[in-house]
Amino acid sequence: QKEVEQDPGPLSVPEGAIVSLNCTYSNSAFQYFMWYRQYSRKGPELLMYTYSSGNKEDGRFTAQVDKSSKYISLFIRDSQPSDSATYLCAMRSYGGSQGNLIFGKGTKLSVKP
Amino acid sequence: NAGVTQTPKFRVLKTGQSMTLLCAQDMNHEYMYWYRQDPGMGLRLIHYSVGEGTTAKGEVPDGYNVSRLKKQNFLLGLESAAPSQTSVYFCASGGSGRYEQYFGPGTRLTVT
Numbered sequence: 001q002k003e004v005e006q007d008p009g010p011l012s013v014p015e016g017a018i019v020s021l022n023c024t025y026s027n028s029a030f031q032y033f034m035w036y037r038q039y040s041r042k043g044p045e046l047l048m049y050t051y052s053s054g055n056k057e058d059g060r061f062t063a064q065v066d067k068s069s070k071y072i073s074l075f076i077r078d079s080q081p082s083d084s085a086t087y088l089c090a091m092r093s094y095g096g097s098q099g100n101l102i103f104g105k106g107t108k109l110s111v112k113p
Numbered sequence: 114n115a116g117v118t119q120t121p122k123f124r125v126l127k128t129g130q131s132m133t134l135l136c137a138q139d140m141n142h143e144y145m146y147w148y149r150q151d152p153g154m155g156l157r158l159i160h161y162s163v164g165e166g167t168t169a170k171g172e173v174p175d176g177y178n179v180s181r182l183k184k185q186n187f188l189l190g191l192e193s194a195a196p197s198q199t200s201v202y203f204c205a206s207g208g209s210g211r212y213e214q215y216f217g218p219g220t221r222l223t224v225t
Contacts, residue, residue, distance in 0.1 A: 032212045043117075043203055043216035044156075088156070092212055098144050098163050099171050101214060105155035 003027055006089055006104030015113050019076040023089035023104045026070065030102075033065050035074045036088040038106065044088055048074065079111045115139055117217035119204050125223045126194045134189040134220050136204030143209040145187035146171075147179060149200040150219075156203070162187055194224045 006023045013019055021035075031052050036044035048063040050056045050072075056063045062075040072091070076083055089104040120135045136145065146161040148171075158171030162181040176198060178190045187206075191198060201221050205214040 034213055036216075041219075043218045046213055046215060049213045090214075097169070098207075099146070099158055099161045099169060101158075101212065103156045105153070 004089065004091065004102050004104045007107055008105060010108040010110060012110045012112060013079055015079060015081060015111055017079050017111070019079050019083070019109060019111075021074040021076075021087050021089075021107050021109070023072050023091075024070055025072075025091060025102075027093065027102075028067075028070065029093035030070075030091045031094050032092050033063070033072050034090040034101075035061075035063055036090060036103075038086045038088060040085070047087075081111050081113050084110050117204055117206055117215055119202075119217040119220050121220060122218070123221045125225065126191075127225055128195060130194050131190070131192050132194065132222075133191075134202055134204075134222075136187045136189070136206075136217060137185055138187075138204075138206040138215075139185065140206060140208070140215070141184070142206035142215075143184075144207040144214075145181065146205040146207070146214060147177070147187065147189045148203045148205065149173065149198075150203060151200050159189065159202075194222075196224045198222065199224045 004025045033050045035048040038044045053067045060077045064073040086106040086108045088106045092101045117138045147159040148156045157173045160179040165184040168179045180188045204217040207214045
């Protein structure tokens, strides 16, 4: 079982829809969770950073962590064509090697006008 | 404030040639990383550095060498390029005591 699983999509939604992007993980020690947005032919851009369980909101974006289910989500409200990108989740545990940030393989999202 | 920059943006090499990719960051970050991104494989860590003069191996270090002579720069070297090293290479940096990483725009490398 891979440490982090992410549905690759592609996911296609109409403009204005609510989008739900998800990752599951197997390591119960993970406590730090991030979402990155990557536009085509660009570098990943940090969107959200959360610690432990709960929700974090930033504008149209909400990150949710359910540690009991080992499941994290990114919700995008009122989606826009400019949200079309690949979304990567990333996570790690406390301490240990600084190199231990584990990435999902990304979900490709397309928002149609 | 440019963040993380990478040089060059594109490069085509012949098998057996060597090259160096340069990463620079102006955020005074302690940590720097080199990843490769391939279709279906996601981001894979090649090498990383926790400070000036230090380097450590990541998940896929074979065929690559790195150096961090200055805090703001992290160099990735390919001594004898192979077609399997055709990929998009990303550099990232992160602050001391923090786990989030900030990425550069990438270098597209093709080895023929």
